[in-house]
Amino acid sequence: MLAEEVRQKLISIVGEKNLLDSEENLVVYSYDATPNYQAMPDAVIKPRNTKEIQEIVKICNEYKVPIVPRGSGTNLCAGTCPLEGGIVLLFTYMNQILEIDEDNLTVTVQPGIITLELIQAVEAKGLFYPPDPSSMKISTIGGNINENSGGLRGLKYGVTRDYVMALEVVLPNGEVIRTGGKLAKDVAGYDFTRLMVGSEGTLGIITEAMLKLIPIPETKKTMLALFDSLEGAGQAVSAIIANKIIPATLEFLDQGTLEVVEDFAKIGLPTNVGAVLLIEQDGPMEVVDRDIEKIVKICEESEAISVQVAQSPEEGLALTTARRSALSALARKKPTTILEDATVPRSKVAEMVREINKIAKEHNVEICTFGHAGDGNLHPTCMTDARNEEEMHRVEQAFADIFAKAIELGGTITGEHGVGVMKSPYLAWKLGEEGVNAMKTLKFAFDPNNIMNPGKIFAKETKKRVVVQK
Amino acid sequence: MLAEEVRQKLISIVGEKNLLDSEENLVVYSYDATPNYQAMPDAVIKPRNTKEIQEIVKICNEYKVPIVPRGSGTNLCAGTCPLEGGIVLLFTYMNQILEIDEDNLTVTVQPGIITLELIQAVEAKGLFYPPDPSSMKISTIGGNINENSGGLRGLKYGVTRDYVMALEVVLPNGEVIRTGGKLAKDVAGYDFTRLMVGSEGTLGIITEAMLKLIPIPETKKTMLALFDSLEGAGQAVSAIIANKIIPATLEFLDQGTLEVVEDFAKIGLPTNVGAVLLIEQDGPMEVVDRDIEKIVKICEESEAISVQVAQSPEEGLALTTARRSALSALARKKPTTILEDATVPRSKVAEMVREINKIAKEHNVEICTFGHAGDGNLHPTCMTDARNEEEMHRVEQAFADIFAKAIELGGTITGEHGVGVMKSPYLAWKLGEEGVNAMKTLKFAFDPNNIMNPGKIFAKETKKRVVVQK
Structure with missing residues (x-):
């Protein structure tokens, strides 16, 4: 509970109605989209x-009250779970598009705007904001920036980081800084813009962002290729890139995911194949036609059982919508769904999926895998039941093995979901103790009282690393 | 001079022949490509x-000896001038390409490799490394990363930062960290990769880098459009972007630069026009043809006096080579050439050039302007004589006014050259004292003894800002 003095000071800033601390309100903000993490905040502030x-921030820094900035709470790393209490800070009132600049191809927004709303607003002007996390219908841009969100278009267009040009940030000491500008080139000092992107609310509060836009691609085509085996799909992915084609989207679903997605979406996907690639190319008409034609040929040469190009934008949309629904579809199967995002170099995707299956079998847990094959960002998803302690222990072991394997293959513990609480015990596996130390040095230089989203990124203890047996 | 104890310890690390401290050697490394800055190092180490x-680094940190990492010293901000003595650290032995990975589209290099050598090596495999600073024939990748170098292809392809995927870095405390990986998506912790990019050797020493490659564009076309006035050229730039075309290169030369370049390159450029745009588009043949056709039409509508599309790759190359020679050409005119890179939002280019001309006139100095119109990165270049103190004072005043104007227009004091010593007194104009304080917090957290390239980025005093009179 907040000290009454602090509470009154906060109320004097935002007004009575914008500080919520009834039991019901606190419960609502005690968890986010991540299963199995819950902690009560002391207050919610708007x-x-x-x-x-x-x-x-100045009050919280003075009284050492934790602040957890929160968009829509769609993250999957328990990044907005108020582990150490304090206040959950919402951007309910700060959700406007401030400017779309068509000359300089930028959009300036407040952090609370919904990602899809932003995308639609700029598309109405013939412009394109590529990052498209699966949660984009409800996620906010502020959340996307704090997590450096990816999405289906990451392979060709990059991630959120690649589109943030300028930020306004309130630092933990209460100072406001403005980074960057409407500038494709700007090297005046350290790159604080990108330091803030993906910092998971631990270094400050982003209060405004200017994002880069590009012209909207003229056209788009979608296709589906079915394979008997993982190897065929993996080989096709490699061959597409080796042929110097970078598709806008290059998604992978394994047999298990496919079955569940079809059961959910009912669009006539085959469910008796080993693996599926969902491929999309966008750009000028001639190029899209030419690329899709080449990709069809490559898939056939990689022994695809069937290759099917969507005959209309509606048919294409149905396919990508089905893919986007993978998490929701899987979530219907069991009480608890844990979606991870171990990521490997693109050339290792088939090997990694095979290893995931092996690990799942070893620990006797149910894991389906789908994800962004083009950029090696996989989502092994475990369907389980959090109430079954014994099973949960095996699930945790399986994921630890998966992280270890990803790193062994040159990968990382998280491609686009963030570290949060969930992956913090594994961070040193990727970065080494020296790397984690360097990050701590940075964190504590900016936030000596550790008020900004405490308990995230940095774990009290690194998990003991068990070497995966081949 | 180094204490003999330190000198011996350093020799025991690198061997006698790799520690140079004869007068002749020290003089060679007492300056870089920036005019008017010189300071003697105590030793040069390889x-x-x-x-x-x-x-x-451990020895230097213990004995508080400054370290200035240096590639080819082509920077224009006195970034490698050993202001406070200490050792200049060279990458003479660390200049290899370690791997070109065609599956994952990456190249791994040591910092000492020459930029152009790297570009040619990957092009031989049909791959493309876009950042192309004008100094690329002699600059090193390590230098490019430390300065976050731009180049002519920045508008469409971004800058060095956008291509650095992973780094090995020796921190000031002597610890080695490895950031990133062969991963298009990786959000495991703070973005140290991009924090190091553009940090001008003040946070650590980059010892290895993995860079992103893309497929090489199929074809390329070059064209030249001549305008009576700045306004016409500026209008054409805006109209090209408004038509949703992003050219690979969109360069601007004013009349003064043009005259000097033609005198130097002798390729038949007209010298009696107000402004020239050099435009290049690359990509699939159909798209390039279509875009160039549209750009020709846009230039004509913007009242270009003449528009000429290069009829062969050789003719196109001659044009871009002429543009690349602008600095060398200007440097022949007077004993001292000071090239700056004040940068503004693209939509403000014409206005900024007009203001530069006005400022030059007010201070009675000779300034020609050329640069990357597409990304607002201008190079106002002053031809002067460092021996003339009174004139140098006026030159300095003129540049201060130019920086102030750039910031007033939403721009920055440096687009691609870095802050170094030269622009450090102006940094707070762009970032505010809060912004500079945040950077100092970061710097001193990592380098409490201030051994890494001391005297750069942070000035002892911020210049008093004179408001530009309209």
Whole structure:
């Protein structure tokens, strides 16, 4: 519970109605989209502008009250779970598009805007904001920036980081800084813009962002290739890239995922094949036609059982929508769904999926895998039941093995979901103790009182690494 | 001079022949490509590998000896001038390509490799490394990364930062960290990769880098459009972008630059026009043809006096080579050439060039301007004589006014050259004192003894800002 003095000071900033601390309100913000993590905040606060955030931060820094900035809470790393209490800070009032600049191809927004709303607003002007996390219908841009969200278009277009040009940030000491500008080139000092991107709310509060836009691709085509085996699909992925084609989307679903997705979406996907690639190319008409033609040929040469190009934008949309529904579809199967995002170099995707299957078998847990084959970002998803302690232990072991394997193959523990609480015990596996130390040095230089989203990224203890047996 | 104890310890690491401290050697490394800055180092050292660099850093940190990492010294911000003495660290032995991975589209290099050598090596495999600073024939990748170098292809393809995927870095405390990987998506912890990019050797020593490659564009076309006035050229730039075309290169030369370049390159450029745009598009043949056709039409509508599409790759190359020679050409005119890179939002280019001309007139100095119109990165270049103190004072005043104007227009003091010593007194104009403080917090957390390239980025004093009179 907040000390009454602190509570009154916060109310004097935002007004009575914007500080919520009834039991019902606190419960709502005690968890996010990540299963199995819950902790009660002391209050929920809804500031109306940067100035109010600045004052809130100063109070919290003085009284050492944790602050957890939260968009829509769609993250999958328990990144917005208020582990150490304190206040959950919402951007309910700060959800506007401030400017779309068609001359300089930028959009300036407040952090609370929904990703899809932003995408639609710029598309209405013939412009394109590529990052498209699966949660984009409900996620906010502020959350996307804090997590450096990826999405299906990452292979060709990059991730959120690649589109953030400028930020306004309230630092833990209450100072406001503005980074970057409407500038494709700017080397005046350290790259604080990108330091903030993906920092998971641990270094400050992003209060405004300017994002880069590009012209919207003229056209788009979608296709589906079915394979008997993982190897065939993996080989096709490699061959597409080796042929110097970078598709906009190059998604992979294994047999298990496919079955569940079809059961959910009912669009006539085959469910008796080993693996599916969902491929999309966009760009000028001639190029899209030519690339899709080449990709069809490559898939056939990689022994695809069947290759099917969507005959209309609607048919294409149905396919990508089905893919986007993978998590929801899988979530119907069991009480608890844990979706991970171990990521490997593109050339290792088939090997990694095979290893995931082996690991699942070893630990006797049910894991389906889908994900962004083009950029090696896989989502092994475990269907389980959090109430079954014994099973949960095996699930945890399986994921630890998966992380270890990903790193062994030159990969990482998280491609686009963030470290949060969930993966913090594994961070040193990827970065080494020296790497984690360097990050701690940075964190504590900026936030000596550890008020910004405490308990995230840095674990109290690194998990003991068990070497995966071949 | 180094204490004999330190000198001996360094020699024990690299061997006698790799520590140079004769007067002649020290003089050679007392300056870089930036006019008017010189300071003697105490020694020049040539380590052979990361391990040796690690040991050197530990010694220097213990004895508080400054380290200035230096590639080819082509920077234009006095970034490698050993202002506070200490050792200049060279990458003479660390100049290899370690791997070109065609499956994952990456190249792994040591920092000492020449940029153009790298570009040619990957092009031989049908791959493309876009960043192309004008100094690329002699600059090193290590230098490019430390300065976050741009180039002519920045508008469409981004800058060095956008191509660095992983780094090995020796931190000021002597610890070695490895960031990133062969991963298009990786959000395991803070983005140290991009924090190091553009940090100008002040946070650590980059000892290895993995860079992203893309498929080489199928074809390329070059064209030249001549305009009576700046306004016409500026209008054409805006119209090209408004038509949703992003050319690979969109360069601008004013009348003064044009005259000097033609005198130098003798390729038949007209010298009696107000402004020239050099435009290049690359990509699939059909798209290039279509875009160039549209751009021709846009230039004509913007009242270009003449528009000429290069009829052969050789003719196109001659045009871009002429543009690349702008600095060399200008440098022949007067004993001292000061090339700056004030940068503004693309939509403000014409206005900025007009202001530069006005400022030059007010201070009675000779400034020609050329640069990357597409990304607003301008190079106002002053031809002067460093021996004339009174004139140099006026030159300095003029550049201060130019920086102030750039910031007023939403721009920055440096687009691609870095802050170094030269622009450090102006950094707070762009970032505010809060922004500079945040950077200092970071710097001193990592380098409490201030051994890494001291005197760069952070000035002892911020210049008093004179408001530009309209």
